[in-house]
Amino acid sequence: MKKFKLIVLLLFLIIGVQKMNAQVYKFVATGFSVLEKEEKGNWGKWSDYETTNIVIALDLDKKRIVVYSKEIQFYNINKFDKKIENDDDLIFPFSCNDIDNEPFTISFITRKKQDNRKQLYINQKDVILVYNIVNFPENNK
Secondary structure (H helix, E strand, O other), rough: OOHHHHHHHHHHHHHHHHHOOEEEEEHHHHHEEEEEEEEOEEEEOOOOOEEEEEEEEEEEEEEEEEEOOOEEEEEEEEEEEOOEOOOOEEEEEEEEEEEOOOOEEEEEEOOOOOOOOOEEEEEOOOEEEEEEEEEEEHHHO
């Protein structure tokens, strides 16, 4: 009986430790730019780069990406797409949908030839947002 209680206790501890190691990655956006489609459906020009200091969370367990900007951007991840790597970039794309259930792609990109600069691209139907990001300070502990 003592052995059974010990096994049950160990099982609960193992499950609890796994829950504590949730796959949540946090970033800080240091700046952003926006590209919008014009009335005729052609892409315009990128906006001027604006500095910012907002938190972005990638929660793999809950399958969502949250951008804590003035208006919180909440995106569900439908599919973890295949990683793309070439000489210039390392890309982690995600097939997502927004609150209106519109499909689009969000990509975390590392620019290898630019000192491993990290960017987040949100590619929606009529607008593309790009954020320059760095790891959230607590990720470095």
